[in-house]
Amino acid sequence: MTTCPDEHFSEDGHCKRCTPDCKKCDEHGICSECNNHFFLHLEVCVVKCPVDFYEDTRSQTCSRCHSDCAECDGPDPDDCVSCADSSAVLYGGQCFEECPDGTYHDMDTGDCQDCDRTCQTCKGSSSSDCITCIEGMVKNKQGHCVTHWDCPLSSYQDKRGACRHCHKSCHLCTGPTQHECLSCTESHYLLNNTCLDQCPDGYYKDEDGWRCVPCHSSCGTCSGQYECSRSCDTGYYFSASIEACLRCDPSCKVCVGSEHTDCVTCQRNYFFLRAQGRCYFSCPEGYYKNSDEHTCDRCHPTCKTCKEKGALKCESCHFGFDNLNGICVSKCLTGEYAVTEDPEVVCKPCDDSCIECKGSGPNNCTECPASTLITPEGRCLYCCDSPLPQSVDCCNCTETREECIVRSHFILKQMEYTDRPALFITSSILMVLALGGGVFFFLRSRSKAQPKEKSGYEKLANSSKPISSFDPKRASGGGSSYRQEHGIEYSDRVEKEEEEEEDEDEDIVYMGQDGTVYRKFKYGLLEDDDEEELEYDDESYSFR
Numbered sequence: 001m002t003t004c005p006d007e008h009f010s011e012d013g014h015c016k017r018c019t020p021d022c023k024k025c026d027e028h029g030i031c032s033e034c035n036n037h038f039f040l041h042l043e044v045c046v047v048k049c050p051v052d053f054y055e056d057t058r059s060q061t062c063s064r065c066h067s068d069c070a071e072c073d074g075p076d077p078d079d080c081v082s083c084a085d086s087s088a089v090l091y092g093g094q095c096f097e098e099c100p101d102g103t104y105h106d107m108d109t110g111d112c113q114d115c116d117r118t119c120q121t122c123k124g125s126s127s128s129d130c131i132t133c134i135e136g137m138v139k140n141k142q143g144h145c146v147t148h149w150d151c152p153l154s155s156y157q158d159k160r161g162a163c164r165h166c167h168k169s170c171h172l173c174t175g176p177t178q179h180e181c182l183s184c185t186e187s188h189y190l191l192n193n194t195c196l197d198q199c200p201d202g203y204y205k206d207e208d209g210w211r212c213v214p215c216h217s218s219c220g221t222c223s224g225q226y227e228c229s230r231s232c233d234t235g236y237y238f239s240a241s242i243e244a245c246l247r248c249d250p251s252c253k254v255c256v257g258s259e260h261t262d263c264v265t266c267q268r269n270y271f272f273l274r275a276q277g278r279c280y281f282s283c284p285e286g287y288y289k290n291s292d293e294h295t296c297d298r299c300h301p302t303c304k305t306c307k308e309k310g311a312l313k314c315e316s317c318h319f320g321f322d323n324l325n326g327i328c329v330s331k332c333l334t335g336e337y338a339v340t341e342d343p344e345v346v347c348k349p350c351d352d353s354c355i356e357c358k359g360s361g362p363n364n365c366t367e368c369p370a371s372t373l374i375t376p377e378g379r380c381l382y383c384c385d386s387p388l389p390q391s392v393d394c395c396n397c398t399e400t401r402e403e404c405i406v407r408s409h410f411i412l413k414q415m416e417y418t419d420r421p422a423l424f425i426t427s428s429i430l431m432v433l434a435l436g437g438g439v440f441f442f443l444r445s446r447s448k449a450q451p452k453e454k455s456g457y458e459k460l461a462n463s464s465k466p467i468s469s470f471d472p473k474r475a476s477g478g479g480s481s482y483r484q485e486h487g488i489e490y491s492d493r494v495e496k497e498e499e500e501e502e503d504e505d506e507d508i509v510y511m512g513q514d515g516t517v518y519r520k521f522k523y524g525l526l527e528d529d530d531e532e533e534l535e536y537d538d539e540s541y542s543f544r
Contacts, residue, residue: 007035021045034060036281037251037260054079057250057267060281068095104129116209117190118145118172118182125209127172127183136174137182145182146172154185169195171210184210201231219245237262251279271296275376275403286376298403301366301374302328302358318358318366320345330356337364353380373397373404381406 004015009025018024021038022031022045034045039055041062049055049062054072056063065072068088069080083095090096091103091112099105099112104122106113115122118137119130133145140146144153151163156173158164166173169188170181184195189205191212199205199212204222206213215222220231230238232245237255239246248255251270252263266272266279271289273280273296283289283296288306290297299306302321303314317328320338331338332347337357339346350357354365358378368380373395375381381404383397395404 019045036060037249039250052084055250058269114211114213116145116183116211117193125206125211127209144172156180167195186210202233216245249279251281266294270294275405298376300328301378302330302356304328320358330358373401375404375406379404 004010006023007018008015009018009027009029010016011027011029016029018029018031021035022033023035024033025031030043031040031045032043034040038045038047039049039060039062041049041053046062051071052065052069053062054065054074056075063075066075066077066079068077068084069082070084071081072079073081077095078093080090080093080095083090085095088095088097089099089105089110089112091099096112101120102115103112104115104124105111113125116125116127116130118127118133120132120134122129122131127145128143130139130143130145133139137145142153146153151157154166154171154173155163156166156175164176167176167178167181169178169185170183171185172182174180174182179194181190181193181195184190187210188195188197189199189210189212190196191199191203196212201221202215202219203212204215204224204227215233216228219228219236220233221229223229228236228238228243228245232238234253235248236245237248237257238244246258249258249260249263251260251267252265253267254264255262256264260279261277263272263277263279270279270281271283271294272278273283273287280287280296285305286299286303287296288299288308297309300309300311300314302311302317304316304318306313306315311328312326314323314326314328317323320332320341321328321330330336331341331345334356335350335354336347337350337359339348348360351360351362351365353362353372354367355369356367357364358366362380363378365374365378365380368374371386372380372382375395379393381393381395383401384394385397386394393406395406
């Protein structure tokens with residue numbers, strides 16, 4: 001039976017590829033394990049699980065939500081995002097038939113909101129909306145729950161039965177400090193029996209009830225339960241286009257976008273590959289798992305695979321190298337790489353940028369000059385702050401000198417994170433300017449094209465001087481004495497290539513019976529083989 005590698009299955013003695021998103025499949029091509037960032041659902045790998053299921057990042061499968069949930073982000077009954085029963089109400093991730101004590105049904109949001117802390121049951125968030133009071137409090141004539149009938153608002157009854165003033169930030173209280181408040185005065189917000197000037201991150205100000213209300217679980221900060229500010233909770237990022245927090249790729253713990261290459265830190269059991277901004281469950285070829293840092297660290301460039309850092313820890317080697325007790329040794333001399341091994345080793349020189357290499361070109365270096373760093377692709381690049389001459393790409397050595405983070409990629413990534421619309425606008429303007437410049441120079445070059453081809457004789461000097469006699473032969477080119485005697489000069493402007501044409505095509509000058517001189521011209525457009533001839537009275541000379 002044929003043994004096939006991962007992502008392949010055996011059929012008729014041949015290894016065939018599973019679907020691109022599948023890591024393992026059976027002899028019929030049915031998937032049993034998915035590649036990173038895909039989840040197995042009904043023997044098919046999907047990017048997002050359907051309704052009633054959530055993405056289980058540990059098993060890389062779609063697991064069913066609790067029966068109470070229509071949508072969820074985990075297996076427990078308090079992980080609901082929406083309820084399966086349309087008549088149920090949501091509170092704290094759980095679905096209830098009706099809002100529990102201490103909450104009321106908010107018709108705007110459709111879920112349960114907290115009552116004022118003094119209320120057992122209520123019809124709104126204000127302290128005057130109480131229906132019943134919590135234990136130890138009674139409802140006064142104004143509808144507020146107070147500690148004793150005899151004490152006015154903003155006071156409490158001490159152990160001796162005397163009424164004492166609450167802290168200045170408390171509207172109702174059970175004691176003298178700011179941490180014993182039941183409700184707050186204007187411009188103060190209640191959180192855990194304490195009245196605050198500002199609500200902490202993860203809460204927003206409820207101006208009606210003067211209290212701090214928890215943001216939605218996806219928000220780090222917010223201005224309303226479903227109105228996230230620019231900072232988001234773990235596992236979410238802020239989308240400027242819709243002004244809301246969206247879920248990161250399932251492998252990311254902290255991210256700057258929805259793609260799997262937008263990770264900043266990783267979920268548990270995942271390893272971060274810094275150069276790609278990506279989290280891996282299993283590190284790719286050429287990298288090993290650093291369990292202390294939870295990162296994918298690069299093997300030595302001579303290693304194809306490894307388990308630890310360094311040139312002595314190789315597990316397998318690239319073509320043209322031998323593994324000698326964990327060291328990959330080239331079969332060629334320094335500065336050369338193997339082209340063939342069978343029947344004998346044939347070596348060729350490495351690229352000039354490499355000291356040693358595993359293949360041709362500048363992208364196969366395994367050892368670089370001391371002043372450069374090696375990229376994951378195998379290029380040798382200078383640090384961006386190096387005074388030495390460098391190409392467009394260079395290593396951002398302020399980030400790390402352990403590996404090369406290419407500056408051009410780093411800058412583009414930063415621009416995407418900070419201001420993606422600005423990058424688009426800037427790029428568009430540059431493209432328009434470049435296109436406009438190209439059109440301008442094209443039109444300018446066309447405007448400088450040579451004028452229509454003209455042949456014939458043209459009068460260059462002043463011809464106003466009277467002429468007493470005229471000899472057509474002399475006028476048509478019979479010598480220079482005539483021109484010198486009468487002060488008239490003619491210039492033959494026939495192009496060189498036309499001079500080689502037949503005599504019948506040459507232009508002539510002649511005089512009519514009335515003494516008028518005629519010139520015969522030949523006109524033609526550039527790149528036009530068909531030329532028209534016409535006679536035209538361009539200049540006339542009267543002879544008397």
